[in-house]
Amino acid sequence: MAKQILLNNIDVPGLASYEVYRKLGGYSSVEKTLKNFTPDEVTAEVKKSGLRGRGGAGFPAGMKWGFIDKSTDNPRYFVCNFDESEPGTFKDRHIGQLNPHQLIEGMILGSYALGARTSYIYIRGELFYVLRIIEKAIEEAYRNGFLGENILGSGYSLDLHCHPGAGAYICGEETALIESLEGKRGNPRIKPPFPAIVGLYNCPTVVNNVETIANLPWIMNNGADAYAAIGIGNSKGTKLISACGHINKPGIYEIELGLPVEEFIYSDEYCGGILNGKKLKAVVTGGSSVPVLPAELILRTANGEPRLMSYESLSDGGFQSGTMLGSGGFIVMDETACIVKNLLTFSRFYHHESCGQCSPCREGTGWIEKILHWIESGKGSMKDIDLLTDIAKHIEGNTICPLGDAAAWPVASAIRHFREEFEDHIKLQRCPLSK
């Protein structure tokens, strides 16, 4: 049942071109929707589908759309978050590079539902080669009447543009993205007001992830009920999982939500097992921010149930014994991987990417990186471990945006599940895994 919504045509040669995409039924959802649905009916359909935001937070997409303020004459904006930068996550690039029209088709549907007349795709600056592919596809969509004035004679008009970032993970946070799109530093805004009320240029705005938007054509073509029939519990539909690290087959997989984690890691259809037949040590399931889990807790929950690839199952047990589906950035570590060093690279990342607005995050991330560096290089002391926990605790929940939490969770979880490995670094004054 995999590859049914997002990647079903991904291997077709020339899919990035309008001609090939159209021949495969592309843009049919726009024809159907503009003719048969009012904007509010589109929102209702997306709500009913149970589609959740695929960027990491998992917030119901239709509900987010429902918050948009349609009471004034102010322009409304629909913005695609293509600032894919969460370590371990590389799924959106796959869509943008190989199937840009699917994203554009989704942008038209979302823009129509929200009443946006100008929409933007904010794409990280490092991916300029993908931006060029999308811009070419946008031109084709204009030429064929799916963008611009009076689309298909419906009376609805839409302009769509790409906007490059310039190297700042924080711009993946929606209010920082909006600031950046306005030509400013990517400093997150205090919420409320939420972007649905005060967003881009102080106008009502919805920001959605690439994968979320790429689901829309299928939902409008096949109906909310068909989408909601896929998946498990409140985890509807399919999810792109970008798998990397010590596995035989790194790559991007579309899975039906609810697939057992064990099958995902060991089946030849997906990751194909651990590289070189080594033992599984730990997995970060949803991008670097989410808690790391040791092998025994990633394959089974603390209650001994098989762990599933779903929002609910992955978070079963809370942070004590669970984690999060997050962005679907699935990082696998075998028995040779040093948890402390891996964490150090994550902490260096968050220190580098902290925007500096809130002192707990600005100071805390730097402090964490330094302490981890001491421990990793054999110069740490036992009290440093508790100090790390303490710093993480003081960052979490004390910042304007979730970057602070994202920096704290990996630290707290690594110590929770692998404390001995930290202690061994300190006792041996070197990495216990290095020869």
Added chain:
Amino acid sequence: MQSNTNNTEFNSDTLVLVNKIINRYPQGKQKSAILPILHIAQAENEGWLSAETMNYVALLLDIQPIEVYEVASFYSMFNLQPVGKCMIEVCQTGPCWLKGSEEILAHFEKRLGIKPGETTADGKFSLKTVECLAACGNAPVIQVGTEYHEKITIEKADELLDKWQAENKCSHTNPYL
């Protein structure tokens, strides 16, 4: 900041592109074009942004120079000091580290005789460490200009470096073209 000896001003072809970009934003919101325009300005000025270049961008967008400086200094893709003709950026975050990015970085350091943040004496190469490039499935990954090079091995790094040396590679090209 060192003085800029380059042609800061855009030629007419580039100005057509720049105006097209500015028109993508609502009237009076032309400041939104600052990141795309800075990318172009940096590429056309040997890969870095001098005060003169930033002042020119401010003039084009009808905003204060400080508004350009504060943005340029926030985003890691903008260089505020001169860099080499070919900038090699090596990802060092978790997934690339798990697949040997430290060895790749050490190899570039050895071959070029420089550390991250430095430029070779002949000005041909700069080395930079960067954070996650979102291509982790093909780790380790490096970026040169708008090109990604994935699944890098020592042999592949040598091959690329030999090629870039032979062709006198410039990584600072207009990213829109």
